[in-house]
Amino acid sequence: MKIYLGADHNGFQYKQDIANYLTSTNYEVVDKGSLSIDPNDDFPQFAARTVTELLGNPDPEAKAILICGSGQGMVMAANRFKGIRASLCWNVEEARASRNDDDSNVLCLSSRYLSSEEVQSIIHTFLNTSFAGAPRFIRRIQALDELS
Amino acid sequence: MKIYLGADHNGFQYKQDIANYLTSTNYEVVDKGSLSIDPNDDFPQFAARTVTELLGNPDPEAKAILICGSGQGMVMAANRFKGIRASLCWNVEEARASRNDDDSNVLCLSSRYLSSEEVQSIIHTFLNTSFAGAPRFIRRIQALDELS
Numbered sequence: 001m002k003i004y005l006g007a008d009h010n011g012f013q014y015k016q017d018i019a020n021y022l023t024s025t026n027y028e029v030v031d032k033g034s035l036s037i038d039p040n041d042d043f044p045q046f047a048a049r050t051v052t053e054l055l056g057n058p059d060p061e062a063k064a065i066l067i068c069g070s071g072q073g074m075v076m077a078a079n080r081f082k083g084i085r086a087s088l089c090w091n092v093e094e095a096r097a098s099r100n101d102d103d104s105n106v107l108c109l110s111s112r113y114l115s116s117e118e119v120q121s122i123i124h125t126f127l128n129t130s131f132a133g134a135p136r137f138i139r140r141i142q143a144l145d146e147l148s
Numbered sequence: 149m150k151i152y153l154g155a156d157h158n159g160f161q162y163k164q165d166i167a168n169y170l171t172s173t174n175y176e177v178v179d180k181g182s183l184s185i186d187p188n189d190d191f192p193q194f195a196a197r198t199v200t201e202l203l204g205n206p207d208p209e210a211k212a213i214l215i216c217g218s219g220q221g222m223v224m225a226a227n228r229f230k231g232i233r234a235s236l237c238w239n240v241e242e243a244r245a246s247r248n249d250d251d252s253n254v255l256c257l258s259s260r261y262l263s264s265e266e267v268q269s270i271i272h273t274f275l276n277t278s279f280a281g282a283p284r285f286i287r288r289i290q291a292l293d294e295l296s
Contacts, residue, residue, distance in 0.1 A: 042287065044295060048295055072236075072245065075223055075236065076227050081295070086224065087220040088236045101217070102220050102224065110242070136190075144225055146192075147228040
């Protein structure tokens with residue numbers, strides 16, 4: 001499965017560590033930048049670049065991971081795009097709920113609080129929890145797609 | 149200052165408690181529902197109703213608070229709207245960062261983890277932290293507004 005990664009300067013090191021983790025667990029990583037630590041790297045461009053490529057992938061199981069300092073800029077930017085359901089997760093319960101209930105396809109992370117082990121647990125849960133597909137969940141996702 | 153509140157059935161009780169807290173600290177609360185605990189109440193309709201009213205308020209300081217079980221549905225739905233910068237906060241540091249850096253105007257909360265005191269601290273921080281207005285922050289918000 002392809003995982004698209006994007007980060008600004010604050011998330012750069014996390015992104016490198018996550019890429020190594022994903023590669024070691026046999027995911028195919030597509031790094032959409034930033035490719036260096038540059039304080040002028042703005043989160044909206046990396047969010048847009050990453051989710052645009054995700055939306056162009058016909059595999060419905062493809063996912064993206066976006067990282068910035070607080071994670072908030074990324075979750076704002078990614079959710080601008082129809083078809084993107086970006087969740088900002090700080091524990092495994094939120095990762096599980098956002099996949100199970102909301103069929104989240106983009107995991108956003110803050111680079112400020114989580115240990116490497118916690119990040120890996122959140123990513124593992126996110127990538128290994130299926131959408132439950134209950135009628136009420138499907139109805140809510142359809143309503144989401146109808147919002148401006 | 150007017151604070152618009154919205155919640156689905158999972159966030160209903162939190163919303164009532166938050167309304168009482170805000171009223172007791174002299175904010176004007178506008179409750180956009182849900183007005184009862186109804187499992188058929190879907191988060192997108194309450195997010196849309198609440199942020200539409202916020203966007204129609206000419207006061208740039210007006211804010212909204214949205215609550216659902218995980219907070220993820222609300223942050224997905226609210227960020228569909230141009231001019232909305234919705235943050236999902238689980239601690240005061242995130243509330244402060246989302247106001248200081250991103251000028252967040254919608255605070256999303258999960259109803260699952262936080263004590264009443266923690267919620268009040270997060271809300272107090274969110275409502276009392278100004279946007280820093282640094283040129284790089286303004287540039288990023290402008291880029292956010294240019295996304296689809």
